[in-house]
Amino acid sequence: MSTPPSPLRCLVVDDDPLSVQIVINCINNTPFLTTVGSFDSALAAAEVLRNQPVDLLFLDVEMPLMSGLDLLSTLQNPPMVILITSSKHYAVEAFEHDVVDYLVKPISYARFLKAAQKALELSETDASTATATTNAVATSTDPDFTFVKVDTKLVKVLFNDVCYVEALGDYVHIVMPHSKLIVYSTMKAVEEKFPTSVFVRAHRSFIVNLKRVQAIEDNTITIENKQIPIGQTYLRDVLQRLNKF
Structure with missing residues (x-):
């Protein structure tokens, strides 16, 4: 019997305490997710993201001192990201940062779950691809x-x-x-x-x-x-x- 995959480790970064609690509640009600922490500023989260394993980041865009998009620009190997926004006009910038999805406040659980499932599918796809790449041996007999x-x-x-x-x-x-x-x-x-x-x-x-x-x-x-x-x-x-x- 195969071992079930570990839940995706989630970090929440948002300067709105109510929004943080809503997202954490959504995570706690989603079996394939688990919370590893939350921060109220991008600056506070930056060091943790560089040193602590995080699979999925729920990130508010508009925060003082450093925005969520600014934070992403500083990370060499960012985790999967779901942006939390108050406006849909960040969609283009979200695409440029290769985020999984973006949630517009107020967040409903149905919309949250849809975004989380995208992250899960992507995680499974990336894991499968990494295994295939590791096992692949390029030889002259490969078909063209x-x-x-x-x-x-x-x-x-x-x-x-x-x-x-x-x-x-x-x-x-x-x-x-x-x-x-x-x-x-x-x-x-x-x-x-x-x-x-x-x-x-x-x-x-x-x-x-x-x-x-x-x-x-x-x-x-x-x-x-x-x-x-x-x-x-x-x-x-x-x-x-x-x-x-």
């Missing part, structure tokens, strides 16, 4: 193609032709210089098909072909004039892979 299902037919995809893969809802777009395939699939399934010797996850929504990278600037990859964001959680791995490529 795969087949994907497009509508009712199987289409051959040459790995060298692929520039990047983009997740869009329930579909992924496999993009080549002069064409693209729209496939009903998950990013996890694509990662399992594509060789880790050539492809790397750069963002929750993007997998890139290292051979096709033309430039990197300001945490953005350029491939075929497409600007692809590098998620904070993937930045170190992307840079290390490119340096060794």
Whole structure:
């Protein structure tokens, strides 16, 4: 019998005591989450985040002295993040910081649970990917193609032709210089098909072909004039892979 996974360790950072208590209550009512602490300022939380294992950070955006987004910018290896906001206009900035989701106050448990489940699924996917990458051995006998299902037919995809893969809802777009395939699939399934010797996850929504990278600037990859964001959680791995490529 397999051992059940450990609950995600959660830290709450918000200068509103009522909001903190609401989030902690939600965490306590969610079996796959556990609270490891709370802080009323980003400054107070910064040192703990650098030294204490945290899987999921519930982070208020608007706080005095240092905002939640400022805090994220200081962390080299941030945990998964769910932003807590009073305004929806932070959605674009949330995407740039590669957060799991953002909750708009007042927070309902139903909306909280939806965000938490996203974090759980992402955690499980990342763990699976890490295991697959560790076990993968790139050899000269690796296949240089795969087949994907497009509508009712199987289409051959040459790995060298692929520039990047983009997740869009329930579909992924496999993009080549002069064409693209729209496939009903998950990013996890694509990662399992594509060789880790050539492809790397750069963002929750993007997998890139290292051979096709033309430039990197300001945490953005350029491939075929497409600007692809590098998620904070993937930045170190992307840079290390490119340096060794």
